[in-house]
Amino acid sequence: MQFPTVRPRRLRASKLIRDAVAETSVDPSDFIYPLFVKPRGEPEPISAMPGQYRWPVGEPLVKHVEEAVALGVNKFILFGVLPDELKDAVGSGGYDPEGVVPRALRLLREAFGDKVLLFADVCLCEYTDHGHCGVVKERRGRWYVDNDETIKLYAKEAVVYADAGADFVAPSGMMDGQVAEIRKALDAHGFYDVGIMAYSAKYASAFYGPFRVAAASAPKFGDRRTYQMDPRNAYEALKEVQLDLEEGADIVMVKPALAYLDVIRLVKSHFPWVPLAAYNVSGEYSLVKAAAAAGYVDEKTITLEILFAIRRAGADLILTYHALDAARWLKEGTPF
Numbered sequence: 136m137q138f139p140t141v142r143p144r145r146l147r148a149s150k151l152i153r154d155a156v157a158e159t160s161v162d163p164s165d166f167i168y169p170l171f172v173k174p175r176g177e178p179e180p181i182s183a184m185p186g187q188y189r190w191p192v193g194e195p196l197v198k199h200v201e202e203a204v205a206l207g208v209n210k211f212i213l214f215g216v217l218p219d220e221l222k223d224a225v226g227s228g229g230y231d232p233e234g235v236v237p238r239a240l241r242l243l244r245e246a247f248g249d250k251v252l253l254f255a256d257v258c259l260c261e262y263t264d265h266g267h268c269g270v271v272k273e274r275r276g277r278w279y280v281d282n283d284e285t286i287k288l289y290a291k292e293a294v295v296y297a298d299a300g301a302d303f304v305a306p307s308g309m310m311d312g313q314v315a316e317i318r319k320a321l322d323a324h325g326f327y328d329v330g331i332m333a334y335s336a337k338y339a340s341a342f343y344g345p346f347r348v349a350a351a352s353a354p355k356f357g358d359r360r361t362y363q364m365d366p367r368n369a370y371e372a373l374k375e376v377q378l379d380l381e382e383g384a385d386i387v388m389v390k391p392a393l394a395y396l397d398v399i400r401l402v403k404s405h406f407p408w409v410p411l412a413a414y415n416v417s418g419e420y421s422l423v424k425a426a427a428a429a430g431y432v433d434e435k436t437i438t439l440e441i442l443f444a445i446r447r448a449g450a451d452l453i454l455t456y457h458a459l460d461a462a463r464w465l466k467e468g469t470p471f
């Protein structure tokens with residue numbers, strides 16, 4: 136070989152030097168940990184999501200959050216799970232002040248004060264008997280989700296969650312104008328300090344399969360393709376993000392994460408000053424769990440590789456079910 140030579144391998148020669156020049160970090164403080172909460176009963180393992188539970192509002196939930204906080208995971212997003220008999224056509228369970236999410240918010244706020252940040256998902260699919268994310272109507276023999284009626288209910292839901300102690304509300308229904316409607320309602324009720332994390336670029340994705348088992352929220356007919364984004368589109372995400380920013384979003388989100396790393400990068404490049412979250416969704420989690428259980432992949436290494444990839448693509452925050460495992464593994468040091 137000729138001299139002088141450029142040798143990139145010098146910077147890979149030991150763990151110490153690799154750590155010193157690593158471009159990307161992942162820390163438990165980057166995580167938002169999703170929690171499924173149900174009205175009562177025992178913690179119930181979710182079959183489609185090994186390691187995840189439906190938590191009754193009570194002591195077991197507090198214990199679990201305590202465990203998370205001890206690991207440095209202090210941000211949580213709550214999803215309500217209702218038995219079928221409490222669902223109805225307009226998702227009343229979602230904006231009932233005594234509903235499952237407001238009760239969980241009050242419990243966690245009381246137990247942890249300002250040691251935790253609490254996000255509340257704002258949608259109706261967990262609370263409607265038909266499983267769609269809004270009010271379903273019919274016109275000329277075709278069903279549709281009524282946009283403008285639905286966002287009024289989201290606004291009502293957001294105010295209930297703000298009143299119960301949410302730091303951020305997170306509208307995930309992909310209705311047009313939902314962020315503006317929610318911002319207006321929060322301000323009208325004096326909740327200027329409650330932020331909005333908007334699911335801005337949320338794709339109609341098969342990666343949500345296990346979540347819909349967990350929350351029993353699959354649509355009973357049709358699909359969500361008239362409101363969630365088409366997986367073939369990347370640039371359209373910029374339109375959605377820009378609109379949400381104009382409407383008052385504080386944090387924007389790309390969802391899912393792993394099959395949409397290009398979209399995360401695109402959004403970060405165009406709006407570098409905007410805090411960006413990425414949702415490492417249920418299907419991404421369960422695929423890893425299944426492959427690891429089968430012995431096909433090394434769970435720790437593949438999970439951390441995925442989380443670093445999401446940060447490398449440009450996400451500031453990651454919503455992930457791997458949060459507790461990853462926090463433990465990060466304490467041991469990265470395998471890279």
Ligand code: PBG
Pocket residue numbers: 256258260268307308342343344345346347352415416417418
């Ligand atoms: C509710 C909602 C969904 C997810 C988050 N909020 C499901 C859906 O749109 O069907 C999916 C999260 C995941 O898969 O982990 N609209």
